[in-house]
Amino acid sequence: MEADQSRLLFLLFLFAWRLSPEVAAEVQESSDGSVASQKPMWLTDVPATMEFIAVAEVAVIGFFQDLEIPAVSLFHSMVQKFQDVSFGISTDSEVLAHYNITGNTISLFRLVDNKKLDLESKYIESIDANKLSRFIEINSLHLVTEYNPATVIGLFNSMIQIHLLLMMNKASPEYEESMSRYQKAAKLFQGKILFVLVDSGVEANGKVISFFKLKKSQLPALAIYRTVDEEWDTLPMAEVSVEHVQNFCDGFLKGKRLRENHESEEKTPKVEL
Structure with a gap:
């Protein structure tokens, strides 16, 4: 417990300041400023989903049982904001079962530490664009992650x-x-x-x-x-x-x-x- 507290104090000392709108916009902006239309990849079976995750430094997948919920359109909007992240969608029952999904869930997979983080149904129901964007910002760790007020939280949570x-x-x-x-x-x-x-x-x-x-x-x-x-x-x-x-x-x-x-x-x- 003392080690965890020391670790937190260290990170807060180095990184803890509020994420200003300007910094948030910079984090979300693509590296080339492109706003070209992109869409999540449809993942129709387990092997395709496993390969999709394996080749991406950061993959975000919407495991949806219902495509009519508001979170689906929000999920699509994130593709334009995070162009260094791979997005996928699956409604396949076998895929959902393979990843132990029992309700509408958005999961983030990190290659750097093989970690899976979930936004489960109880959060999906009330999610808005800012909360979903924040979830992705905080938890997107790459082989080399640029230090900023958002990524520090993901660094702290890494194994x-x-x-x-x-x-x-x-x-x-x-x-x-x-x-x-x-x-x-x-x-x-x-x-x-x-x-x-x-x-x-x-x-x-x-x-x-x-x-x-x-x-x-x-x-x-x-x-x-x-x-x-x-x-x-x-x-x-x-x-x-x-x-x-x-x-x-x-x-x-x-x-x-x-x-x-x-x-x-x-x-x-x-x-x-």
């Missing part, structure tokens, strides 16, 4: 207790290539470590950088945190590479720490960029 944060400015010329390498490394630790991106160009994210005793002059940098005992470590780096990330994660998993060295280095004055 994975070790989180790796890449603190880097998304506006930097090296960002695209660095992110590609970071994503490759994330696949190596799927199910073991949650990979998170913290955009150091966002002013509010400065609290995360300072919590891990890092300065902007040391970025990009990695910070790794284990929620169960609050153990953490950092690694400033000139270049983000799969090898650097892998070695840092492997070292932490084996109990090796670099932080003592960093703390001694901080005694030497550094020039802020």
